[in-house]
Amino acid sequence: MKRKLVLITFALIGIAVFAGWWFLLRDDAPPPPDLESAIQIASAAQAATTTTNAVTVPSTTLTATSTTEVPTTIAPTSTTMELDPNEESDITGTWSVDKTIGSFGIDESTSSFVGFRIQEVLGRGIGEVTAVGRTPLVDGTINFVEGSLTKAEIIADLTELRTDRSMRDSKVQSALNTSTHPNAVFVLDETISINNSKIIDSTVPGSLTVNGLTNQIEVELQGQLVGQIMTVVGKFEVALSDYEVEAPSAPVVVSVEDTAIVEFQLFFIKATSADSTAAVVTTTTIDPLTIENVKQLNEYIAEATSFDQSDSDWLLPGNLDPSAGGAPGFTRYVFRQTSAGVVPTLVEGPIGPQFRCQDEDLPCSYLELKELLESNSLIPEEMGLSREELTKLVSELDLLSQFLEEHRDVNKACEKGYLSDRIQTANMGSHFIRADAFADGFNPGEPEIILYARADGILPSGALGQCRDGVWDGEPMVLVGSAFILPPTQKDNSHPEGFTGNLDNWHVHLNLCRGNSTGTDAFVPKEECEKLGGKFHETIGWMMHAWVNPEHDNELGVFSMWNPTIAPFGDTGSVEDRFLVQGENFPEGAKQSLVTNFAFEDEIEVEAGQSVYFNNSDSVPHTISAGTPDAPELEEFDSGVLNPGDNFQIDTSQPGSYPLFCALHPDMTALLIVN
Structure with missing residues (x-):
C-alpha cells in the first residue's frame, strides 16, 4: 500500500513538473513580425484574388530618412528629399488599414495587428518567459505627398487584446485600464522623406497615447509596397511607468519588466475618392505659402516686442492710434468717438491678465x-x-x-x-x-x-x-x-492694493464730463463740456x-x-x-467681438454676409490670424499686429467654421462660425 502511495505521489509530482513546464517555463512565444514574412502574406493575399498564373509581384521599397527642421518660433516644419519620379505615382495619396486581409491568431497572424512582448520573471528559480499580447482591431491612415510620409495615425482597440496565455488576459486589461481608455493611438510627429533605393531600418518620431497619457517615442520602421498593398512592420520600446501602467501580478510571477516592446504588422490599401473620408493632408514641408506664413508670424512677434507699455497701470502706452471700442466694466481699455477724435475714457485693472x-x-x-x-x-x-x-x-x-x-x-x-x-x-x-x-x-x-x-x-x-x-x-x-x-499719485502708479486677493479690478475714468x-x-472735449455747464475731468482717481x-x-x-x-x-x-462702445466707422449690422483679458470669445457666430468687427481692448498687442498655431492659414484672413484700441473687420460670405488664433499668444484661440 505504501509502495503504491509512493508511486502515485511520484506520478503526481511528475505531472505537476510537466504542467509547470508546459504552462510556465516553456517559452513558445510567437516570433515578432518581420518584413519578409509580411511581404509573403501580402503577395499571397493578392495572388489568391486573381485567376491568372502566379507571377512575381513587383515591389517598391519605402525607407524613412531624416528630416531637416526649419527654424521658426511658431510651428515645427520640415523639408524632404526628392522621391524617384518613376515611383512617386505609386504611393502618393491616403492609405487605410486593410481590415479584410488574412486571419488573426496569437501564434500566427496573417492580418494586421498591434501587440506587445515583455519579460516575466517566475518564482522559485523557474526562470523567465516572454509574454506576448496582440489585438487585430486596428484602424488608421497614412498619407504620402510628393514623396514624403506626411501623416500617420494608427488606433488600436486594446479591449480585444489577447495574450498567449488566456489566464493573463483579464489582468492585462485591468493594468491597461481599458474600461476607461480603450484605445492606444500613435501619431507621426514629423514629415518623413522616402528613399527608394533599398530597405533599411529607420527611426520615426511620434507620439503614443495609452491610458490617457501621451509620450514621445521613436519607432523602428520598415515598409514596402507589395503590388497594391503597403506592407509595414516595426517596433518600439515603452516604459510602463510612463503611462502609469502597473505590471500585472500572479502568484508564480515574481516580477514583470517595466520596459515592453510594442510591435506591429500593418497592411494598407489605397483609399479611393469614394471611400476616403478626408482629403490628403497638406504636408508641412516648406512651400512658398508656409515660408510666407512663418516669416509673417515671426515679423509680428518682432513688432510686438517693440511695443512700449506704460510704466503706470493707469496711463496709456504712447504712440497709440486707437479706434472707438471696448466695454466699460469688461475690458482693459475703452476708447470713444468725440468731435475731437477718438479718446481714451477708461482704463481698468492691472497691466496683464486679470481675475475677472x-x-x-x-x-x-x-x-x-x-x-x-x-x-x-x-x-x-x-x-x-x-x-x-x-x-x-x-x-x-x-x-x-x-x-x-x-x-x-x-x-x-x-x-x-x-x-x-x-x-x-x-x-x-x-x-x-x-x-x-x-x-x-x-x-x-x-x-x-x-x-x-x-x-x-x-x-x-x-x-x-x-x-x-x-x-x-x-x-x-x-x-x-x-x-x-484713491487718487493716482506719481509715487504709486501701480494698481492699488485693496481687498485681499485679485478680484478687485480698480478702474480710472478719463476725459469725463x-x-x-x-x-x-457725457464724453465730449473740454470746451464742449464747459459750454454745456458740465465739469470736465481729465482723470478721476482709481475707483472700484x-x-x-x-x-x-x-x-x-x-x-x-x-x-x-x-x-x-x-x-x-x-x-x-448694453455697454458696448462703437465708433462712427462701425460697420452697420456687424457683430462686435471684444478681445480682452488675453482671450477671444470661444465661439463667434454670425450669418453669412454679416461681418465680424474685432476690437482689441486689451493691454498688449494681439493678432486675429486664420488657422491654428500649428497650422496657420494667413491667406484666409490676418489682422497683422493690433495694438490696444485697434479694430479688425472680417467679411463673411461662405458658411463654415473657421478657427482663428493670436500669433503673439498662441493659447488664445477661437472658432468663427458662419451660418
Whole structure:
C-alpha cells in the first residue's frame, strides 16, 4: 500500500513538473513580425484574388530618412528629399488599414495587428518567459505627398487584446485600464522623406497615447509596397511607468519588466475618392505659402516686442492710434468717438491678465462668497483665491456690510458729510461722495462713496435731489452698494492694493464730463463740456465698486462695475451688450467681438454676409490670424499686429467654421462660425 502511495505521489509530482513546464517555463512565444514574412502574406493575399498564373509581384521599397527642421518660433516644419519620379505615382495619396486581409491568431497572424512582448520573471528559480499580447482591431491612415510620409495615425482597440496565455488576459486589461481608455493611438510627429533605393531600418518620431497619457517615442520602421498593398512592420520600446501602467501580478510571477516592446504588422490599401473620408493632408514641408506664413508670424512677434507699455497701470502706452471700442466694466481699455477724435475714457485693472469674477456660474457675489467659505467647498481655479485669502476677503466684506447697514437711511449719509453727485447711472446708482476721506487711504470698513438709487425703481432722466444741511432733499432713495476711490499719485502708479486677493479690478475714468446739474455724464472735449455747464475731468482717481447689500447681491460679481438688480433691470447676459462702445466707422449690422483679458470669445457666430468687427481692448498687442498655431492659414484672413484700441473687420460670405488664433499668444484661440 505504501509502495503504491509512493508511486502515485511520484506520478503526481511528475505531472505537476510537466504542467509547470508546459504552462510556465516553456517559452513558445510567437516570433515578432518581420518584413519578409509580411511581404509573403501580402503577395499571397493578392495572388489568391486573381485567376491568372502566379507571377512575381513587383515591389517598391519605402525607407524613412531624416528630416531637416526649419527654424521658426511658431510651428515645427520640415523639408524632404526628392522621391524617384518613376515611383512617386505609386504611393502618393491616403492609405487605410486593410481590415479584410488574412486571419488573426496569437501564434500566427496573417492580418494586421498591434501587440506587445515583455519579460516575466517566475518564482522559485523557474526562470523567465516572454509574454506576448496582440489585438487585430486596428484602424488608421497614412498619407504620402510628393514623396514624403506626411501623416500617420494608427488606433488600436486594446479591449480585444489577447495574450498567449488566456489566464493573463483579464489582468492585462485591468493594468491597461481599458474600461476607461480603450484605445492606444500613435501619431507621426514629423514629415518623413522616402528613399527608394533599398530597405533599411529607420527611426520615426511620434507620439503614443495609452491610458490617457501621451509620450514621445521613436519607432523602428520598415515598409514596402507589395503590388497594391503597403506592407509595414516595426517596433518600439515603452516604459510602463510612463503611462502609469502597473505590471500585472500572479502568484508564480515574481516580477514583470517595466520596459515592453510594442510591435506591429500593418497592411494598407489605397483609399479611393469614394471611400476616403478626408482629403490628403497638406504636408508641412516648406512651400512658398508656409515660408510666407512663418516669416509673417515671426515679423509680428518682432513688432510686438517693440511695443512700449506704460510704466503706470493707469496711463496709456504712447504712440497709440486707437479706434472707438471696448466695454466699460469688461475690458482693459475703452476708447470713444468725440468731435475731437477718438479718446481714451477708461482704463481698468492691472497691466496683464486679470481675475475677472463676472461669470454667473462662479460664486462671485458677496452672498455666494460667504456660502463658499462656510460650506468649505472647493474654490474654483478661475477665482485665483486661496482658502486663507477667501477667509480674509469675506471678513473685509463683512466689515463693509456692517458699515452700509448703519447708513441704510440716506439721511445718515447726508449727516456724515456724503454729498450726492445728482446723477443716477444705469445699473449702478448715484454716488454719494465724502471728499474729505480721499486722503485717508483704503479702509474696507469705510468707503469714500455710498451708492443709492431711487426707491421707485425708475431710472431718472434728470438730476436727483441733494443733501441740504445734513438732510436728504429729493425723491426717496434706497441703499444699493458702495465704491472706493484713491487718487493716482506719481509715487504709486501701480494698481492699488485693496481687498485681499485679485478680484478687485480698480478702474480710472478719463476725459469725463460730469453734468451734475443735468443728471447726465457725457464724453465730449473740454470746451464742449464747459459750454454745456458740465465739469470736465481729465482723470478721476482709481475707483472700484463693492456690492455687499444683500437686497442687491450682484451675480456679475461683488466688484463688478455694473449691477443688473438696479434700474434698468435685466439679466447678467444683457449688461455687456448694453455697454458696448462703437465708433462712427462701425460697420452697420456687424457683430462686435471684444478681445480682452488675453482671450477671444470661444465661439463667434454670425450669418453669412454679416461681418465680424474685432476690437482689441486689451493691454498688449494681439493678432486675429486664420488657422491654428500649428497650422496657420494667413491667406484666409490676418489682422497683422493690433495694438490696444485697434479694430479688425472680417467679411463673411461662405458658411463654415473657421478657427482663428493670436500669433503673439498662441493659447488664445477661437472658432468663427458662419451660418
